[in-house]
Amino acid sequence: xxxxxxxxxxxxxxxxxxxxxxxxxxxxxxMFQFQSFHMYGIIMTAVAVGIIGIQFIKRNHLKSxxxxxxxxxxxxxxxxxxxxxxxxxxxxxxLVGACPGPIFILIGAGFWSVTLILAGALLGxxxxxxxxxKLRH
Amino acid sequence: xxILFQTWPWYISGFLIxxxxxxxxxxxxxxxxxxxxxxxxxxxGADKFSDFFKFDWKAQRWNLAVLAGAMLxxxxxxxxxxxxxxxxxxxxxxxxxxxxGIDAPNGKLAPQALFGNAIFESPxxxxxxxxxxxxxxxxxxxxxxxxxxxxxxxxxxxxxxxLKAVIGFFVxxxxxxxxxxxxxx
Numbered sequence: 001x002x003x004x005x006x007x008x009x010x011x012x013x014x015x016x017x018x019x020x021x022x023x024x025x026x027x028x029x030x031m032f033q034f035q036s037f038h039m040y041g042i043i044m045t046a047v048a049v050g051i052i053g054i055q056f057i058k059r060n061h062l063k064s065x066x067x068x069x070x071x072x073x074x075x076x077x078x079x080x081x082x083x084x085x086x087x088x089x090x091x092x093x094x095l096v097g098a099c100p101g102p103i104f105i106l107i108g109a110g111f112w113s114v115t116l117i118l119a120g121a122l123l124g125x126x127x128x129x130x131x132x133x134k135l136r137h
Numbered sequence: 138x139x140i141l142f143q144t145w146p147w148y149i150s151g152f153l154i155x156x157x158x159x160x161x162x163x164x165x166x167x168x169x170x171x172x173x174x175x176x177x178x179x180x181x182g183a184d185k186f187s188d189f190f191k192f193d194w195k196a197q198r199w200n201l202a203v204l205a206g207a208m209l210x211x212x213x214x215x216x217x218x219x220x221x222x223x224x225x226x227x228x229x230x231x232x233x234x235x236x237x238g239i240d241a242p243n244g245k246l247a248p249q250a251l252f253g254n255a256i257f258e259s260p261x262x263x264x265x266x267x268x269x270x271x272x273x274x275x276x277x278x279x280x281x282x283x284x285x286x287x288x289x290x291x292x293x294x295x296x297x298x299x300l301k302a303v304i305g306f307f308v309x310x311x312x313x314x315x316x317x318x319x320x321x322x
Binding site: 002003005006007008009010011012013014015016017018019020021022023024025026027028029030031032033035036037038039040041042043044045046047048049050051053054057062064065066068070072073074075076077078079081082083084085086087088089090091092093094095096097098099100101103104105106107108109110111112113114116117118119120121122123124125126127128129130132135 | 145147148150152153154155156157158160161162163164165171173175178181183187189199200202203205208209211214223224226227229230233234246247252253254263265266268269270271272274275278279282283284285287288289292293294295296297298299305306308313314315318
């Protein structure tokens with residue numbers, strides 16, 4: 001089963017985000033009020049370990065599970081879309097306290113009201129697809 | 138075994154999140170949760186309306202499997218790995234929330250005021266959750282990624298665009314938390 005390893009990785013991700021409480025509206029609010037180091041600590045540790053890991057992969061030209069070179073594509077250069085898209089995202093993140101991963105994790109955990117956030121997120125994604133050519137990037 | 142039930146410390150959590158990302162890299166994939174929203178739009182038929190949704194979504198099935206696993210993980214963590222000591226946020230934060238009429242955590246992940254089933258009877262709360270979702274969906278596609286794709290994966294790969302997006306996330310979040318939320322509640 002090829003899907004099994006992805007389900008397993010996702011399973012760990014779901015447990016970690018729940019047990020670290022990164023899926024909690026409270027933690028996001030607390031973070032934006034600068035009243036706890038917790039969320040900053042999570043993000044900074046993840047990025048620090050991530051940088052080391054990716055540098056290790058690149059410098060040693062590690063191969064993937066399938067034996068192919070691991071290529072992590074660079075993000076498209078640009079500015080406007082990142083600042084403004086990011087701003088929109090941040091407004092939503094702080095309002096409902098969930099980003100795309102946690103939306104699904106919370107629904108899985110049985111928070112049915114989060115299905116409304118998911119419906120909105122799908123609508124927002126669709127809206128972007130419709131407006132893409134008219135937006136400055 | 139108590140440690141499993143308590144709030145996991147940030148250094149363990151952050152480390153494990155990086156491991157999840159690196160695991161996906163090892164499988165030849167990249168970490169990014171919001172791409173799934175685009176995939177779902179395509180599956181639902183959005184490709185009939187915009188070329189943005191015309192892509193080989195089957196190549197993204199692995200990411201849907203990650204999501205399914207994450208949902209299962211959320212279920213297990215909430216139902217079998219929780220205790221009342223969880224979500225011990227700053228007492229000052231609790232005080233501030235009380236002033237806005239938002240209930241204290243007392244071990245739960247989300248306030249009843251925003252996420253309890255009673256909100257289905259409040260058009261205002263329904264609207265807030267949907268609008269929040271729209272901002273997240275629209276913003277993450279506009280910026281080309283969310284907290285996982287930019288804040289974790291992009292910054293780990295030293296991407297300047299991701300840093301810009303993350304600054305955008307925080308500016309937006311600060312505006313919401315400090316200026317707009319107090320107007321709503």
